Amino acid sequence: SESKPAHFLQNIIRSDLSEGRVSQLTTRFPPEPNGYLHIGHAKSICLNFGLAKEFGGQCNLRFDDTNPAKEEEEYVDAIKRDVAWLGFEWAGNAKYTSDYFDQLHQWAIHLIKEGKAYVCDLSPEEARAYRGTLKEPGKNSPYRDRPVEENLDLFARMTAGEFNEGSCSLRAKIDMAAPNINLRDPVIYRIKKMAHHQTGDKWCVYPSYDFAHGQSDAIEGISHSICTLEFEDHKPLYDWFIENLPVPARPRQYEFARLHLNYTVVSKRKLKLLVDEGYVDGWDDPRMPTISGLRRRGVTPAAIRQFCEMIGVTRADSTVDVGMLEYAIRDDLDKNAPRAMCVMEPLKVTLTNYPEGEQEMLTAPGHPVRDDLPARQLPFTKTVYIEQEDFREEANKKYKRLVLGKKVRLRNAYVIQADEVVKNEKGEIVELLCSVDLDTLGKDPADGVKPKGVIHWVSAETNVDCEVRLYDRLFNDESPDVGDKNFLESVNPDNLQVLTGCKAEIGLAEAEPEKGYQFERNGYFCRDSKYGSPETPVFNRTIGLRDSWAK
Ligand code: ATP
Ligand code: MG
Ligand code: MG
Structure with a gap:
C-alpha cells in the first residue's frame, strides 16, 4: 500500500x-x-x-x-x-x-x-x-x-x-x-x-x-x-x-465513485427487503453484505480495510469482482487464523491394535508459520473419525486418501492402514477397522513406504459435537439489480447448507464467536454468535480455502 x-x-x-x-x-x-x-x-x-x-x-x-x-x-x-x-x-x-x-x-x-x-x-x-x-x-x-x-x-x-x-x-x-x-x-x-x-x-x-x-x-x-x-x-x-x-x-x-460489487446488492432499501421478506434471518445474517453480517460470518476488520485499500478511490463508476473481497478475506485469515481439525461427515474408524480406554495427547502447531499462536493438544484414542469422502474401497492412483488395504497418515498423528470395512444391512459403510503404526509419529514407517496422503481426523471419544453452516452466494446473478431486474428473483436457493453431527477437535469447545479458524482441508470458519449451545456450537464457513466459489 x-x-x-x-x-x-x-x-x-x-x-x-x-x-x-x-x-x-x-x-x-x-x-x-x-x-x-x-x-x-x-x-x-x-x-x-x-x-x-x-x-x-x-x-x-x-x-x-x-x-x-x-x-x-x-x-x-x-x-x-x-x-x-x-x-x-x-x-x-x-x-x-x-x-x-x-x-x-x-x-x-x-x-x-x-x-x-x-x-x-x-x-x-x-x-x-x-x-x-x-x-x-x-x-x-x-x-x-x-x-x-x-x-x-x-x-x-x-x-x-x-x-x-x-x-x-x-x-x-x-x-x-x-x-x-x-x-x-x-x-x-x-x-x-x-x-x-x-x-x-x-x-x-x-x-x-x-x-x-x-x-x-x-x-x-x-x-x-x-x-x-x-x-x-x-x-x-x-x-x-x-x-x-x-x-x-x-x-x-x-x-x-460508489462501490458496486457483482453478485451483491449494496442498497439499504434492498437489503431491508431481504430482511423484511424473510430471505435472510436479520441484517446480521452471515449471507448479508452488511458489516454486521460479514462480522458474524468471520470476516475481520483488517480484511475489509485491506479490500477498500485494494479497490482504491476514483471518480469512474465500475463494478468490483466479489472475488477481490474474497481474496482479502482469505489472505488475512491465512496469515492469522489458528489451525484446527473438524470432520464434517464422520466415518468411525476403530484402531484394532490400539489399547482400549487409552488416551494420549499429541501436539499440533497452532499455525504453520506463526510461532506466537499456541500449539494444540489433540487426544488420540482407539476410535477416531475421518471424513466419509476420505475413504474408498477401491481407487485409482490419483486418490491420495485412504483405500482398503492401503495406508494414509492422520494429520499430526500416526500412519494407519485400512484392513476391513463394516457395512450395515443396506450395504453402506458404517465403520472401518484399521491398524495403527505407532512408530510413525513425525517419521516415515520402518518399511520406508511413505503413505501418499494426509487426512484430518478427530478422536471419537473426546471431541466437540457441532453444526456447520456452509454458505454460498446470496445471489446467482452477477448483476442482480441492474436495469429493471427484480433482485429478489435471483436469490440463490442453495445459499445455505447445514451439516449436523460434525465433530471438531476438543480445543474448539473454547472457540470465541466470530474468531476465525482454518479447519484444515476445509476452509475458514468461526463460531456463530447467535445460534448453538455451549455443548453444540454452530460454526459458520467464512470462506473456502481456494477460489472454490469464484466463477
Ligand atoms: P443506501 O442506498 O444503501 O441507503 P446511501 O448513500 O443512501 O446508501 P447513506 O446512509 O446516506 O446511504 O450513506 C452514508 C455515506 O456512505 C454516504 O456518504 C454515501 O455516499 C456512502 N455510501 C453509501 N453507499 C456507498 C457505496 N456503495 N460506495 C461508497 N460509498 C457509499
Ligand atoms: Mg439511501
Ligand atoms: Mg444518503
Missing part, C-alpha cells in the same frame, strides 16, 4: 493544506440511520476516517437524520458499533443533523427575510409539473412572489402545525429556468407530522437533505465533504446555500 500512488482526494487535500487554504483536515461520515451499514459504506468509512488519520485531521460521525419516517434508534446503535468495529474512532460524540434543527430553521427564516425563500402552496404533483424537464425550463410557482411578511407568517404557522402534510412547503427562490433542475426552487422545508427518534414531538417541519447537509458541514467545520457521484449535480445547490447564508465556515464538496 505504501507504493500505491496518491489518489485525487489525497492530492487535493495535500495541496489545500500546504497552500494554506485549509488549516486542519476535517471530514465526516454521514449515514442516514435507516438501515445497517454495508460493504459500500465501508469504502466511504475507510476513505473519510483514513484521510483524517493520514493528514492528522479528524473525522466526525454524523447521523443524517432528516427523515423521521424511515429512521430508528436501532440503526443508530448498529452503525456506531460497526464503525468502531472497523477500527475507526470518530471525533468527540456522535453528531446528528437533528442537533442543528434550531439553527437550520433560523437560516430558513434568514432566507425568507432576504427574499430568497417562499412558502409555496402547490401540491407535490403540481410542483413536479411546474419543475419542467431536462429539455424544458420550469415555470414559476404562482406563490413565488409572496411578500416577505406573508412568508414569515406562513412559515411560522407551518412550524406551529397549522397546516396538513403536503399542503405547502418552503422553497428556495433560485431559478426555475436553471439547466440544473436541482436549482429550480428546491424544497427546503416540508411538513411531516411525525415524531423523530432524537427530537420527539418538537418539530412538524423537517429540512430537506440538501438544505441540511452543507449547513451541517459548515457548523461542524468540515473542510472536505466527500460524497458519492450522484451528488455531483447537487453541488451548485450546496454552494448556493453556503454563499447565501451566514454560515461559520465554507466547506467544499468532492465526489467519488
Whole structure:
C-alpha cells in the first residue's frame, strides 16, 4: 500500500493544506440511520476516517437524520458499533443533523427575510409539473412572489402545525429556468407530522437533505465533504446555500465513485427487503453484505480495510469482482487464523491394535508459520473419525486418501492402514477397522513406504459435537439489480447448507464467536454468535480455502 500512488482526494487535500487554504483536515461520515451499514459504506468509512488519520485531521460521525419516517434508534446503535468495529474512532460524540434543527430553521427564516425563500402552496404533483424537464425550463410557482411578511407568517404557522402534510412547503427562490433542475426552487422545508427518534414531538417541519447537509458541514467545520457521484449535480445547490447564508465556515464538496460489487446488492432499501421478506434471518445474517453480517460470518476488520485499500478511490463508476473481497478475506485469515481439525461427515474408524480406554495427547502447531499462536493438544484414542469422502474401497492412483488395504497418515498423528470395512444391512459403510503404526509419529514407517496422503481426523471419544453452516452466494446473478431486474428473483436457493453431527477437535469447545479458524482441508470458519449451545456450537464457513466459489 505504501507504493500505491496518491489518489485525487489525497492530492487535493495535500495541496489545500500546504497552500494554506485549509488549516486542519476535517471530514465526516454521514449515514442516514435507516438501515445497517454495508460493504459500500465501508469504502466511504475507510476513505473519510483514513484521510483524517493520514493528514492528522479528524473525522466526525454524523447521523443524517432528516427523515423521521424511515429512521430508528436501532440503526443508530448498529452503525456506531460497526464503525468502531472497523477500527475507526470518530471525533468527540456522535453528531446528528437533528442537533442543528434550531439553527437550520433560523437560516430558513434568514432566507425568507432576504427574499430568497417562499412558502409555496402547490401540491407535490403540481410542483413536479411546474419543475419542467431536462429539455424544458420550469415555470414559476404562482406563490413565488409572496411578500416577505406573508412568508414569515406562513412559515411560522407551518412550524406551529397549522397546516396538513403536503399542503405547502418552503422553497428556495433560485431559478426555475436553471439547466440544473436541482436549482429550480428546491424544497427546503416540508411538513411531516411525525415524531423523530432524537427530537420527539418538537418539530412538524423537517429540512430537506440538501438544505441540511452543507449547513451541517459548515457548523461542524468540515473542510472536505466527500460524497458519492450522484451528488455531483447537487453541488451548485450546496454552494448556493453556503454563499447565501451566514454560515461559520465554507466547506467544499468532492465526489467519488460508489462501490458496486457483482453478485451483491449494496442498497439499504434492498437489503431491508431481504430482511423484511424473510430471505435472510436479520441484517446480521452471515449471507448479508452488511458489516454486521460479514462480522458474524468471520470476516475481520483488517480484511475489509485491506479490500477498500485494494479497490482504491476514483471518480469512474465500475463494478468490483466479489472475488477481490474474497481474496482479502482469505489472505488475512491465512496469515492469522489458528489451525484446527473438524470432520464434517464422520466415518468411525476403530484402531484394532490400539489399547482400549487409552488416551494420549499429541501436539499440533497452532499455525504453520506463526510461532506466537499456541500449539494444540489433540487426544488420540482407539476410535477416531475421518471424513466419509476420505475413504474408498477401491481407487485409482490419483486418490491420495485412504483405500482398503492401503495406508494414509492422520494429520499430526500416526500412519494407519485400512484392513476391513463394516457395512450395515443396506450395504453402506458404517465403520472401518484399521491398524495403527505407532512408530510413525513425525517419521516415515520402518518399511520406508511413505503413505501418499494426509487426512484430518478427530478422536471419537473426546471431541466437540457441532453444526456447520456452509454458505454460498446470496445471489446467482452477477448483476442482480441492474436495469429493471427484480433482485429478489435471483436469490440463490442453495445459499445455505447445514451439516449436523460434525465433530471438531476438543480445543474448539473454547472457540470465541466470530474468531476465525482454518479447519484444515476445509476452509475458514468461526463460531456463530447467535445460534448453538455451549455443548453444540454452530460454526459458520467464512470462506473456502481456494477460489472454490469464484466463477
Ligand atoms: P443506501 O442506498 O444503501 O441507503 P446511501 O448513500 O443512501 O446508501 P447513506 O446512509 O446516506 O446511504 O450513506 C452514508 C455515506 O456512505 C454516504 O456518504 C454515501 O455516499 C456512502 N455510501 C453509501 N453507499 C456507498 C457505496 N456503495 N460506495 C461508497 N460509498 C457509499
Ligand atoms: Mg444518503
Ligand atoms: Mg439511501
